[in-house]
Structure formats: C-alpha cells, structure tokens
Amino acid sequence: MPEVSKMKKPDVKVVLLGDMNVGKTSLLHRYMERKFKDTISTVGGAFFLKQWGPYNISIWDTAGREQFHGLGSMYCRGAAAVIFTYDVTNWQSLAELEERFLSLTDTANHDCIYAVVGNKADITDPKAQLSQDSDVASKDRTEIEEERTEPQVLSACPTPPASPVSFSGITLHKQVTPEDAVAFYGRILRYKGLEEKSSLPAEKMCFETSAKTGYNVDTLFEALFDLVLPSILRKRSENQESPTVDLEECRGASNKRARSACC
C-alpha cells in the first residue's frame, strides 16, 4: 500500500482555541514546519496529524472568528488537551478566552488538560526575540526524551510593562502579564470543578511563546504531549480487544447531547 494512504489512527486529540489573530495557526506551523510564514485567517477548523514517537496525535487548529463559534464544541469533543491561546499584547484576547471559548470545552474528556499560552512574546519580552530555531535536529525524534534544558517559562520571565507600549509606530493594546494568565488558569479549574491541589500546577501549564522566533514553541507542544501520554496509554489498553481504533469513538453516544449543547 502506498505510504500516503496508510491510515494513521489518532491516539489522542489536542485542540487550539483562541480569538482570531492571536497566532494559533502560526504556532502550529512553527512547530510542524519549523517556519514562521504569512498566514491566512483559518476557515472552520484544520485537522493535522503529528507523529509523536509511536503515537499519532491529532491536532485541531480552529478558527477564532466568531463566524465559526458554533463549531468549537465539535472540535473539542473528546479532546485530551486544550491550548487556550491569547496574544500577550492584547488584553481582550485573554478576556475572550473566558467569555467565548471556555464553555466550548464542555465536550472535552473529563481528564482533559488545559494550557494557557500567551503568544507574540517576542513583542514584549526581549528574551523571546532570540530565534530558537536551532533545534531542528529534534524534529523527527522517535523516542520521547526528557525535557530539554530550555529556559523555564514563567519563573524566569520578568513581568513585562503593563502599560501600552509603542512598537514600530503602532500603539499596542493593553498587555497581559503572566500573572493574569495564571489567574485565568485558576478560573479554568474552578469552571471545570477541579481541585487545584489535584490538578497540574499553573506554573507548568502557563506559557509565553513566540511563533515568530520559535521561543518556547517546542517546549509547549512537547510538554503537552508528554502530559497526554497517560491518556494515550489508557486509551490503547481500552482498545486492546479491538486492534483497529475507531476513528469516531469520541462521537458515539455523546452525539445527541453534544448537538443540543452547542447552540
């Protein structure tokens, strides 16, 4: 059978959510293609498969535009990880996460993990301006390694100026501090009815990234993939009897309920 047509059955689903223009497509493109290029506002949702060691991870890059809002819960159905993305230079994009996107995760797995990602850090953080694209070698690794020694996200991150700064002539929107993101993470847990103690800590789940320079992008995706490993393993063992993984298994019984939940 020819290579392309070989069915890769996704083991687990990761969903990128966030307002339009925050850089979801750019982040994914940076991770998958090691490049930053001009993007076009996403239409609907775009489905990708990422080989992660022996596992296949499906990634949904969703459109942030309001036009496609109603589809969000469908993309999130059965998700093992949701990446809430905002733009560090735009306070409203963080607010939108809470207003528009948080409720879409109602259809996600009960053990879904949540990351909060502030993109475009290159604009606010000098550290993120350095290109981090030297780690091309790690692109196609077949084994899951230990986390590389990249600067830890939040702890080392200085608080960026909170007032709007002028950047190449444009006055930027009010910026978002890492503390704002951590606070939002806390509210996600509360919304989900999760205990803070038994959940992943905010320091581990809040990131600042730059799709432009590559800053923290690999760290983000690899950390998440590592964290969904248990979910993959559990799923695999559940499917032990039937070796063919049902692509639609996340649909199934929840179909009707989800339909009514998304309006």
Add this chain to the structure above:
Amino acid sequence: MAKPSGRYSTRHFDGTKTDWDGIMERDNHQEGEAQGVKICDPPCESNPPAETLATSLSLLGNHMFPDPVESKDSNVTTVNKEEPPDSLLSDVTAEEKSLDAEPHSDHVTKLQTEETDNSECQNNVSTQPPDRGTEDAAADNDQSDSGEFVVTMLAKAKLEEQGIGVKGRSSPLLEAGTQEYPAFMSHRDEDVTADSWRQHRKHVFVLSEAGKPIYSRYGSEEALSSTMGVMMALVSFVQSGDNIIRSVYSEEHTVVFLQKGPLVLVCVSSSRQTEQQLCGELLYVYYQIISMLTQASISRIFEHKKNYDLRRLLAGSEKILDGLLNLVDSDPSFLLAAVHCLPLASSLRDNLSQILQKAITPNLVFSILIAKNQLLTIVQEKTVIEDTRLEPADIHLLLNLIGASSAFQAGEIWTPICLPLFNPDCYFYAYISYLDPPECTVCLLLLSTDKEAFYAVAECKRKIEEAMMAQNSLSLIDKVHSYSVSQVGVSDLRHFMYKPFDVPDNYRQLTQFTSPEMEAPYGSEEEKMRLLDLYRYMHSRIHSTSRPLKLIYHVAERETLLAWVTSKFELYTCFSPLVTKACAITAITKLLRWIKKEEDRLFIRYPPKYSTTPNPSKSSRGGKSDQQDSTDNGVLSLL
C-alpha cells in the same frame, strides 16, 4: 491631494442642506425631485450642470471606455431574416431591422473624436482645483437634475472624508460607523482619500439597513463610513416613497443599488456594464455572504439587533469577497451563469467519478474534484437533487472560496458552508483537502449534511487518495490543460464562449460552457479585460429586457464579434477585424462541428450519482425542518 478649504454642503432629499460645518438650512427647491431613477446624461455637453456633474463624478473615478452610448449602436449590425447568409442561420429571427448590414466605416474616427472630448472633459477637472470650485459649482446647480443631484451627493460624500478629514465626525445623515474597530481589522489600508482609490473601475459596498458599513472592496469600511451613510440615506429615502432606487447613470459611472433582506449592496462602476449585469454581480456578493452566514441567521441577527455590526462575523472573510469580485471581473463564468470544467478525456473523467462514487459515507451529498480552480467532476447523492438542478452560482461560490484562500492548503479543513441557491438557510459541512501538497492544485471537496461527520468523511478522502494513487490519476490530471483556439482549426477565430442550454445526458443538472484559453492578442490583463468587456456588451444586447436580440454582428475597432443565441445554445465568438461576414458564418459552422466532436471532453457528461444517505433531501432541503442547522453556528448567543 491638497486639502480642500472652505465649507462643504450637501443637499438632502428632505430639502435640507447640510454644511459640513454642521449648519442646517431649509431649502424647498429640492422637494419631490429625488425620484428620478435613471438618468443618462449626454457626455460632456457644454451646459453647466452636465459639466458640474462630470467634474463631480471625476472625483469618484475615471472611466475606461472612450465610447459612451452612441458608438455602440452604430457599430452593431443585426442580421436580417430576409438575407440569411447561410442555411445555418435560417432559424434566426432578426428582431432589429432598422440597422444596416454593413459596419460603419467611420467608427474609428468617431471614437477618436469622443476620446478627445473626454480628455477635454478631464482636463477641465484637472485645471479646476477639485476641491473648492467643484464644491461651489455643484452646490449651485443642485436643483437642476435629481439624478445629478444624487450622484453629486455621492461625490460629496467622498469630499467630506478627504475633506476635512475630521476624525470621528460622522455623516450628519446617519450615524454610521462612528465606532472604533480593532486596529488589526484595517489591513485594507488603502488611502481612501487618494486619487487612486477613486479611480478603481468598480467599487462595491455592502451596508446594513441601519447604515452600518459591512464591506468595501477598496479601502476599509470604517474609513468610508460617511460614504456609506450617504448611500444609505439615498436608499432609505427612496424606499420610504414607492420608488426603489435601483441605479443612477452618468456619463462616467453607473451606481447600482440592491437591497436583499437587511443588507444593502451598492456598486459604483465605470465599466459600462448594464444595470442588469451589475445587479447580478451584487447578487453574487450577497450570495457569498450568505454562503458564510446563511440567510436565516442574518435575518435573525438583524431582527434581534438592527444595529448589529456584521463585520464581527465577516471579519477575516474580506479576502473571499475580494476574490469573488476579482473573479466576477475576470471570469466569464459569472456573466454566463455557467460552469467551466477542465477539458478531460471522458475515460479519465469517468474514472475519477467512479472513484468518488465509491468513497461514500452516510450523509455525504456532494463529492467534487477541482483542479487548477476548475471543475474536474462532481458526483452527488441520488436523492439530493431530485427535481432541481445544482445552480452554477453555488459552484462558483465554492470555487471562489477555495481559490481565494490559501488557508485550505494546510491540514484537512472542516467548515460549515451554505449553498445559497440550493438552500439559503442551512449549512453543509465541507471537508476540503488538497491531494497534491505542496503544489496544491488538485482539491477534493466533500459536502456532508452531518456536522459531526468529519472523521467518516476524512476516511472517504483516504479511500479516494488511495484509488487515485493506484490509477496514477494525479499525474494524468497534471498533464491536463485548457485548450487553444487553434485546435479548432479556423484561422480568423480568436476566441469563443459556447454555452449549450442542456448538455446531452446532463439534462437539468449543471449549466456549463466551454471556452479556449485567452491567447494573443488577448494575452495581457488589459486586453483580456477589453475582450471580456466586449463580451459583456454583446451579452447585454442579447439579453436586453426591452429589445432582446438573437444575433449580433459587431464590428469593433480591433476585432469583430458575433453573438448568437438559439434554443439550443448561446455562442459568443471573436474574430480578427479582417473577417468578412460570410467567413465568420463558415467559421461558426466549423466551430459548432468541432464542439460536437469534442463534446465528451469539453463537458461533464453522464454525471454519476450514488445512494447512501437514508434521506438527505429531507435534511438539507427541508428548510424548516432543519432550522437548527443555521442556529448551530452559535451566532445568536453572541449578540
């Protein structure tokens, strides 16, 4: 451009006159004069109002055609019933006998004269400072003519913006667009005060009934809010009476208004197209918006909130509308309301159709294969279109959606899409994926009625990919090209468009047309456009509502055109200027024979159908039964 100084005034329909300084005056001269709907001013006559109009309009843009009304008729010959030049033409009914049978020999001179006239007219403009002088003159002549008045208002609206450029001051007619929109929205950052903005051949604006700007082809909508406000005022005023403004003509511009539900679409064109054609183009814009949002949800939104800013929902989709308008200008498919498929050996097309036919899943209703932005084949579920045809316009919108956005070139896309002609109120869910990355020329489009069917539909794609791989289809498709007119083997024939009314074996399915590549002398963009404009002109004569014609022999300066419509087909041909009428008719005989011979390759025939879906026609066509599909998009919850 120099900043105009002084005060500016615009007369309103209710007779008030507004100075942009904010002073309102009462003036009754204008009362009741605004109803004149169509005004065709003679070009550049020396009476002062016309000059004023010309001056005002030149602020809106330039014109492309040197020839206004007269030269058209004089160049046109209608073949007479009494002298059938060939038996082929015996069934032609001549409907216009008054015109003589030979082309005017003096048309070249005539055109030149007119060109001179026009350039004089433009000189007037440039010598006269377009700000102050124009203003005063226009204001003084307000009463002379209601159509002029209307257009002057439009011109003034422009002046207001460039004018004084006072930010935040909205049109006194309506408070349109005073609100701010996030900075990233204004990627359409063309300077609306620049001359170049005004000189675009065709402007298109969309606004809501409440006057909120929704879309502008050039420049950002917010920069144009006062223009929109003025247009809106025109529309709403005339609506309040019994007259519906549909178009305003001047010697340089045609302004066409179209109201569809809560949306108002306006076109300001110097393309010399007819109102009918421009209106058709606006309708395509409307349908493209519907294809993204559905008619039902747009109505519902505006029922809930008259003032809603629809840009919230269309943000990011401007490119799709831009792309549509470019296609409308450059692709005759829209003019002919027919689909142009890629010519393909029928065996290959059949193979592809069969591949699509085999890769099916419940609720899949259309499988469409596209290459080089043209249709390769389309396969449909049996019951989905039992008694109606799939409208070409729906295919055009789909092709534009895919062609206009490179967003589909990465990953597998799953997105809601409405086919407005099929059912304007509900969504299909489209799976879109290119089969040949990274080149991205062959695109697969699978439409399902089930929002949740992504994984099942994606599985169909894998089957299709596999089968195409096995048959080496991709490399076969890659070799396929549009054809050259030289293959017809008629020396004087330069180009043609042939639209059969029903492709045999495709009865009541999909209207198609065939046309060769545009080659020299129509290689450059300008020349292409010029030929298309000639076709558009011929088309308007053939389809004229007042005096439709069956056959037109049109001798233009650089080519001779023949358009012919019968009960079986519509044909537009373009010959070298040296062709004689007898030659042209022989050529057409040969051409028709050639098309007959090539029919299998040029058109999609025997469109295959499949049957898997329990009852797809109910779910997609049912309209009311499936209302939740359009609410599904969650739009209302965002109000």
